[in-house]
Amino acid sequence: MPVGRSKAPYLLIAPMTGFLFLLVVIPFLIDVIYSLSSVTFQNLRAPSLQGFGNFLTVLQDVAFWGAMAFSLKFAVFASLAQILLGLFLAIFLAPLLAKRPWLMAVLMLPMMLAPALVGLMYRLVLQEFVGVIPYYFVLFTGDSPAFLDPDHAFTTLVTIEVLQWTPFALLILYSAYQAIPIDIREAAAIDGAGFFRRLRWIDLPFMAPTIAITFFFRFIDSFRVFDNIYVLTGSGSGGSTTTISIYIYEAFFRGSNIGVAVAASILLLVMSFGVVAGLMKLAERRA
Numbered sequence: 001m002p003v004g005r006s007k008a009p010y011l012l013i014a015p016m017t018g019f020l021f022l023l024v025v026i027p028f029l030i031d032v033i034y035s036l037s038s039v040t041f042q043n044l045r046a047p048s049l050q051g052f053g054n055f056l057t058v059l060q061d062v063a064f065w066g067a068m069a070f071s072l073k074f075a076v077f078a079s080l081a082q083i084l085l086g087l088f089l090a091i092f093l094a095p096l097l098a099k100r101p102w103l104m105a106v107l108m109l110p111m112m113l114a115p116a117l118v119g120l121m122y123r124l125v126l127q128e129f130v131g132v133i134p135y136y137f138v139l140f141t142g143d144s145p146a147f148l149d150p151d152h153a154f155t156t157l158v159t160i161e162v163l164q165w166t167p168f169a170l171l172i173l174y175s176a177y178q179a180i181p182i183d184i185r186e187a188a189a190i191d192g193a194g195f196f197r198r199l200r201w202i203d204l205p206f207m208a209p210t211i212a213i214t215f216f217f218r219f220i221d222s223f224r225v226f227d228n229i230y231v232l233t234g235s236g237s238g239g240s241t242t243t244i245s246i247y248i249y250e251a252f253f254r255g256s257n258i259g260v261a262v263a264a265s266i267l268l269l270v271m272s273f274g275v276v277a278g279l280m281k282l283a284e285r286r287a
Contacts (some may be wrong), residue, residue, distance in 0.1 A: 035263040038257045047259070054263035062241055064264060065248035074154070074243065075223035076286065078161040083215050085162065086169025088176050091203070097174065103173065111167045119231030122160050123148075150240045153233050157241065160232070161222060171213050176210035216279070220272075244268055 027034055037047030044059075058064050089107075110118075125131050133185055136146035138280040148157045180203060188198050224246035235242040235250060242250075244264070252261035 003013050009220065009286060031262050031266060033265050034259055037259050039258045041258070044258070050259075052266040054259040055267065057260050057262045058267060062249060064243065064244075067242045067244045069239075070242060071225075071244045074158060074161075074225070075219050078158050079215050079221040080171045081158065081162045082166045082218050083211060085166045086173050086214070087207075087211065089166070089170050090174040093201070094171075094174065094177055098178075102172070107170060108167045110164045113164070114227075115164065115225075116227040116231050118160065118164050119228030122156075122228075123232050126156065148233050150237045151178075153236055155242050158231055160228065161225065162172065164228075165221070169218060172210060172214045173207065176207045180206045182193075 033049075034047060035053060036049055038050045038053075039047035093103075125133055126239045128134055128144070128146055133147070145152050147153075158181040182204055185198060186242055188202055193201070223244055224245055226249065227242060230246055230249070233241045235246050248261045248264050248268075251264065255261075
């Protein structure tokens with residue numbers, strides 16, 4: 001009986017372990033082999049090993065570092081804007097949402113749409129000749145900027161990302177705001193603390209862990225963005241809007257450089273793991 005009990009936990013986790021092995025470990029090992037090989041669609045089943053040449057190619061590629069810089073810049077700006085706007089809406093709309101909770105479902109609608117569909121919608125809306133927004137710009141100002149040209153594309157893409165995903169930040173931050181004990185706010189109000197002092201010394205400290213986690217989630221999602229940017233501008237003029245996901249996609253499908261594409265994805269995985277490990281170490285030291 002004791003022997004049977006000792007094996008029971010392993011038997012219970014065996015199906016999940018096998019599932020993860022099939023869907024994670026085996027594909028990862030195949031990716032490692034491809035990253036070390038000269039492989040195209042013609043020799044996909046019989047790649048020829050060549051060492052770390054693909055990694056050197058990626059590291060020496062200016063386009064890779066340009067895509068990395070664009071993705072990082074896009075993720076930082078988009079995530080910060082979403083957090084700030086979501087925090088403002090969570091606090092400003094808190095009394096209204098407390099009385100009418102169903103309004104939260106309405107505010108969540110933008111994030112229910114597929115990003116590719118959102119990109120297609122805004123591409124039609126911002127089209128220079130038939131778009132609604134350029135039409136009204138011309139109607140009221142006599143001129144309209146080209147929203148998707150290299151000079152305005154970054155601002156346009158960040159704005160679209162913020163419009164779609166701020167509801168996600170709003171939902172999480174509103175939940176954190178509502179979780180703050182009302183007794184603390186009432187005690188501070190009795191002591192004469194105004195709104196901004198309560199915000200500074202009560203609300204923000206209580207919400208700080210949630211704000212950090214939400215920023216982290218949104219940063220990851222914005223950093224790996226592909227679909228809506230690919231629909232709106234693709235890689236852009238001269239690669240001006242090439243994200244790291246678009247770089248990998250074009251290397252894989254357009255350039256047929258499967259080894260280079262997989263090597264870039266593994267480098268991205270290693271860098272992401274390093275960032276996550278560093279943040280965890282920082283959190284442990286602060287704790």
